[in-house]
Amino acid sequence: MEMTKTLGEFIVERQAEYPNASGALTSIFSSIRLASKVVHREINKAGLGDINGAAGEENVQGEEQQKLDIYANEKFKSALAARGVVCGIASEEEDKYVNFEGNSQDGEYVVLMDPLDGSSNIDVNVSVGTIFSIYKRVSEVGQPVTSEDFLQPGDKQVAAGYVIYGSSTMLVYTTGNGVNGFTFDPSLGVFCLSHPDMKTPEDGKIYSVNEGNYIHFPEGVKKYIKYCQQEDAATNRPYTSRYIGSLVSDFHRNLIKGGIYFYPPSSSHPSGKLRLLYECNPIAFLAEQAGGSAIAAPDQRIMELKPTELHQRTPFFVGSNNMIAKVEEFMREN
Ligand code: AHM
Ligand code: MG
Numbered sequence: 001m002e003m004t005k006t007l008g009e010f011i012v013e014r015q016a017e018y019p020n021a022s023g024a025l026t027s028i029f030s031s032i033r034l035a036s037k038v039v040h041r042e043i044n045k046a047g048l049g050d051i052n053g054a055a056g057e058e059n060v061q062g063e064e065q066q067k068l069d070i071y072a073n074e075k076f077k078s079a080l081a082a083r084g085v086v087c088g089i090a091s092e093e094e095d096k097y098v099n100f101e102g103n104s105q106d107g108e109y110v111v112l113m114d115p116l117d118g119s120s121n122i123d124v125n126v127s128v129g130t131i132f133s134i135y136k137r138v139s140e141v142g143q144p145v146t147s148e149d150f151l152q153p154g155d156k157q158v159a160a161g162y163v164i165y166g167s168s169t170m171l172v173y174t175t176g177n178g179v180n181g182f183t184f185d186p187s188l189g190v191f192c193l194s195h196p197d198m199k200t201p202e203d204g205k206i207y208s209v210n211e212g213n214y215i216h217f218p219e220g221v222k223k224y225i226k227y228c229q230q231e232d233a234a235t236n237r238p239y240t241s242r243y244i245g246s247l248v249s250d251f252h253r254n255l256i257k258g259g260i261y262f263y264p265p266s267s268s269h270p271s272g273k274l275r276l277l278y279e280c281n282p283i284a285f286l287a288e289q290a291g292g293s294a295i296a297a298p299d300q301r302i303m304e305l306k307p308t309e310l311h312q313r314t315p316f317f318v319g320s321n322n323m324i325a326k327v328e329e330f331m332r333e334n
Contacts, residue, residue, distance in 0.1 A: 004192040004193050004194065005192065005193040006182075006190045006191060006192055006193070007029070007033060007171060007182045007190070007191035007192070007193070008030075008033075008190070010180065010182070010193055011025075011026050011029050012026065014175070014177075024085040024107070024108060024109060025109075025134070025158065025159060025175065027083045027085045028080070028083075028085060028086060028109060028111065028134060028159075029159075029173075030083070031076075031079040031080045031082065031083055031086070032076070032079070032080075032132060032161075032163075032171075033171065033191060034079050035072075035075045035076040035078075035079035035080075035130075036130060036163040036169070036171060036184075037184070037189065038075045038079075039068075039071070039072045039075055039076075039115075039116070039130065039163070039165070040163075040165055040169045040184060040186075042068065042071060042072075043068065043122075043128065043165045044165075044186075052066075052067065052068075052122065052123050053066065053067060053123060054066055054067070055067045055069070055070050057070075059092065059093055059095075060094075060095040060311060061092075061311055065093065065119075066116070066119045066122055066123075068116050068119065068122050068128075069092075069093055069115065069116045069119050070093060071116075072115035072116040072130060073091055073092075073093040073094070073115040073116070075115075076089075076091075076113055076115045076130065076132075077089060077091070077098065077115075080100075080111055081100045081104060084102075084103045084104050084106065084107055085104075085107045085108070085109060086100060086104060086107045086109050086110065086111055087099070087100055087104050087105055087106070087107035087108070087109065087110060087137055087141075087145050087149075088100050088104075088110050088137075088144075088145035088149065088150075089110065089111045089112065089113065090110070090111075090112045090113075090150045090277065090278065090310055091112070091113050091114070091115060091278065092113070092114040092115065092117075092275060092278055092279075092311070093115060096310070097110075097145060097147065097149075097150050097310060099144045099145045100145075101144075105141075105142055105143065105144065106141055106142055107137075107141075108136055108137055108141060109134055109135065109136060109137065109158070110134075110135050110136075110137050110145060110149045110150060111132055111133070111134050111135075112132070112133045112134075112135070112150060112277050112278040112281075112282075113130065113131060113132040113133070113278050114129075114130065114131040114275070114278045114279055115130055116128055116129075116130060117129045117130065117131050117162075117246060117247055117248050117279065118244070118245060118246025118247065118248060118249065120245060121244070121245060121246050126244060126245075126246065126249075127164060127165060127166040127167075127244065127246050127248070127249040128165050128246055128248070128249075129162050129163055129164045129165060129246060129247070129248025129249060129252075130162060130163040130165075130248075131160075131161075131162045131247070131248060131278055131279055131282050131283065132160065132161055132162070132278070132282060133154075133157055133159075133160045133277065133278055133281055133282040133285070134157065134158045134159040134160065135149065135150075135152050135156055135157060135158060136156075136158055137149045138152065147310070150277065150307075150310060151277075151306075151307040151308065151309075151310070152307070153303060153304060153305060153306055153307065154276075154280075154281035154282075154284055154285060154302055154303030154304075154305070155303045155304060157176075157281060157282065157285050157303070158175065158176075159173060159174065159175040159176070160173065160174060160281070160282035160283075160285040160286060161173025161174065161282065161286065162248045162251075162252070162282065162283070162286070163248075164248050164249060164252050166249060166252075168183050168184065169183070169184040169186075170182060170183050170184065170191075170194070170195075170252075171184070171191050172195070172198070172252070172255075172286065173286075174285055174286050174289040176285075176289065177289075178197050178198070178289055178290075179197070179198040179199075179255075179286055179289045179290045180193065180195065180196055180197065180198065181193075181194055181195030181196075181198055182194060182195075183195075195256075198255065198256070198290050199290055199291050200254070200255050200256075200258060200287065200290040200291055200292040200319070200320055201257070201258030201320055202258075202291070202320055202321050202322050203236075203258055203320055203321075203322045203323065204239075204254060204257060204258025204259035204260065204319060204320040204322075204323055205236055205239050205240055205257075205258065205259065206239060206240050206241075206242050206253070206254055206257060206258065206259030206260070207225070207228045207239050207240075207241055207242075207259065207260050207262075207323070208241070208242050208243045208244075208250045208253075208254060208259060208260065208261040208262070209225065209241075209243060209261070209262050209263070209264070210243060210245070210263070211225065211241070211243070213266050213268075216266035216267040216268050216269075217264050217265075217266055218264065218265060218266075218331070218334065219334040220327075220330040220331035220332070220333065220334035221262070221264045221327070221330070221331065223330050223333075223334060224326065224327045224330040224331075227326070227330065228241075242254075242259070247261070247263075247274065247279060247283065251283055251286075251287075251318065254318075254319050254320070255286070255287070255290055255292070258319075258320045258323075259319050259320060259323065260317065260318070260319035260320060260323040260324060260327065261316075261317075261318050261319055262315075262316060262317040262318070262327065263315065263316045264315050264317070265315040269313070271312075271313040271314055271315065272313055272314055272315040272316055273313060274313060274314065274316045275311055275312065275313055275314075276302070276305060276307055276312050276313065276314040277307055277310060277311075277312065279316075280294070280296075280302050280314055280316045280318075281302060281303060283316075283318055284301075284302035284303050284318060285303065287318050287319065288303070291321070292318065292319055292320055292321055292324070293318070293319070293321050293324040294316070294317065294318040294319075294324075295317050295318075295324060295328065296314045296315050296316065296317075297315060297331065298328040298331045298332045299328070302314065302316065302318075
């Protein structure tokens with residue numbers, strides 16, 4: 001069998017290529033890698049034990065927490081706290097940001113995460129994911145973290161990525177030098193480089209949106225959806241509609257094949273549904289690093305938004321450049 005490079009080897013190699021990259025980042029990736037293996041293991045046997053189903057609690061956003069949401073949150077949190085390089089985290093499943101005490105206080109990085117995204121899909125054996133975003137703290141090293149550490153614009157991200165627990169488990173990440181994807185080999189217990197230097201097509205044929213909300217969408221978005229459905233040989237229309245309802249999975253497919261994912265503002269949810277800090281920013285960073293784009297509105301890059309709240313939501317349009325340009329055009333005109 002030909003051995004491909006493992007995630008661990010790749011990170012060490014990259015560190016040598018970029019001497020300014022801190023060894024702390026390597027350590028953070030080790031934590032994420034470990035926690036994702038534990039979550040992978042649990043998800044793969046989720047139908048067997050009593051890990052499926054609701055936990056009986058709601059998160060701060062009024063959403064019902066699933067047992068696996070809480071499990072994944074705990075695993076990632078403790079893995080990140082263990083190495084003393086992360087001083088605090090914020091998570092979809094935590095009301096407030098969490099300060100890591102003790103020698104973690106000397107850590108220079110904060111991590112924001114959605115430990116288990118797409119949790120409505122857990123009980124029915126459909127792919128879910130973990131999303132993470134890493135920043136350098138702006139507060140003083142040695143002191144407790146502050147909200148400013150977490151409310152940084154996406155452009156300040158040091159690294160971001162996701163784990164997709166799909167038909168195979170993959171970890172995809174960027175440190176601002178392109179995007180690389182690693183597939184987990186469960187028999188060896190390692191992630192192997194399977195998708196080096198991922199680039200998304202300039203154009204795509206797939207549009208991904210919850211069309212059940214159509215009636216509540218702004219006029220420009222409605223017209224764009226109709227545009228996707230019209231027949232036009234020159235532009236390969238009608239496009240194909242694909243919507244899993246797991247952002248990570250929908251994005252991952254579109255990243256590889258070319259496409260657009262959007263969760264627009266609607267009359268019932270004026271800011272959309274997705275969270276800026278731990279869903280949209282990391283996905284936007286990956287999209288741009290793969291040659292695509294991510295916007296909140298026409299001419300409004302996601303990563304330039306200045307966050308004001310930890311769990312703030314934003315409209316989100318992400319994917320192939322030409323498709324994003326087209327939806328922008330429709331939104332501008334309407
Ligand atoms: P979650 O973090 O509570 O799972 O919610 C985020 C998910 C995304 O993964 C997905 O794209 C979206 O919510 C689906 O929402 P909807 O069911 O409204 O289409
Ligand atoms: Mg989520």
